[in-house]
Amino acid sequence: NAGVTQTPKFQVLKTGQSMTLQCAQDMNHNSMYWYRQDPGMGLRLIYYSASEGTTDKGEVPNGYNVSRLNKREFSLRLESAAPSQTSVYFCASPGTEAFFGQGTRLTVV
Amino acid sequence: GQSLEQPSEVTAVEGAIVQINCTYQTSGFYGLSWYQQHDGGAPTFLSYNGLDGLEETGRFSSFLSRSDSYGYLLLQELQMKDSASYFCAVGGGGKLIFGQGTELSVKP
Numbered sequence: 001n002a003g004v005t006q007t008p009k010f011q012v013l014k015t016g017q018s019m020t021l022q023c024a025q026d027m028n029h030n031s032m033y034w035y036r037q038d039p040g041m042g043l044r045l046i047y048y049s050a051s052e053g054t055t056d057k058g059e060v061p062n063g064y065n066v067s068r069l070n071k072r073e074f075s076l077r078l079e080s081a082a083p084s085q086t087s088v089y090f091c092a093s094p095g096t097e098a099f100f101g102q103g104t105r106l107t108v109v
Numbered sequence: 110g111q112s113l114e115q116p117s118e119v120t121a122v123e124g125a126i127v128q129i130n131c132t133y134q135t136s137g138f139y140g141l142s143w144y145q146q147h148d149g150g151a152p153t154f155l156s157y158n159g160l161d162g163l164e165e166t167g168r169f170s171s172f173l174s175r176s177d178s179y180g181y182l183l184l185q186e187l188q189m190k191d192s193a194s195y196f197c198a199v200g201g202g203g204k205l206i207f208g209q210g211t212e213l214s215v216k217p
Contacts, residue, residue, distance in 0.1 A: 042209040
């Protein structure tokens with residue numbers, strides 16, 4: 001998807017391991033969001049950043065931390081992965097029209 | 110808080126018209142948008158309503174009534190490729206919150 005780059009695409013972690021999902025946008029948007037999507041579910045907001053230097057909790061923030069490094073970049077960190085965090089993660093940069101990254105398929109075993 | 114309700118699944122035949130409804134509760138509402146997601150893919154933007162009324166984009170139209178906290182997505186001349194999940198989303202309070210999605214199955 002144009003404008004939002006998300007890495008990695010796939011990841012397998014063992015319970016207790018940590019990892020950081022990276023997201024960058026080149027559309028000069030102020031807002032950036034992280035969502036998770038579980039089978040048959042909608043997208044649930046984990047954390048969002050309305051502007052550089054600010055972050056706020058969304059609907060399901062437990063077990064996650066975020067960093068808004070600059071206007072372009074917004075990373076999501078799992079400090080101690082749990083099987084319940086197995087999901088597909090999407091970074092998005094909303095304006096009136098939200099652009100999404102390709103998604104990260106994370107499996108925690 | 111914010112919450113949205115939409116039907117979990119809808120089935121229609123090729124060439125038909127289908128309407129997917131969405132009701133919402135939100136604070137600081139600034140608009141209702143619709144997204145399409147095919148299996149394994151990222152959501153893609155379809156339509157946005159910031160004001161009451163109908164927005165038309167090709168075969169897709171979207172409607173909003175702010176007084177009723179209600180909107181819908183209308184898909185006309187359905188094609189097999191329209192089989193996908195459709196999500197409504199509301200913006201407000203700096204957040205963008207999605208509904209659980211409606212899975213549309215288009216049959217021949």
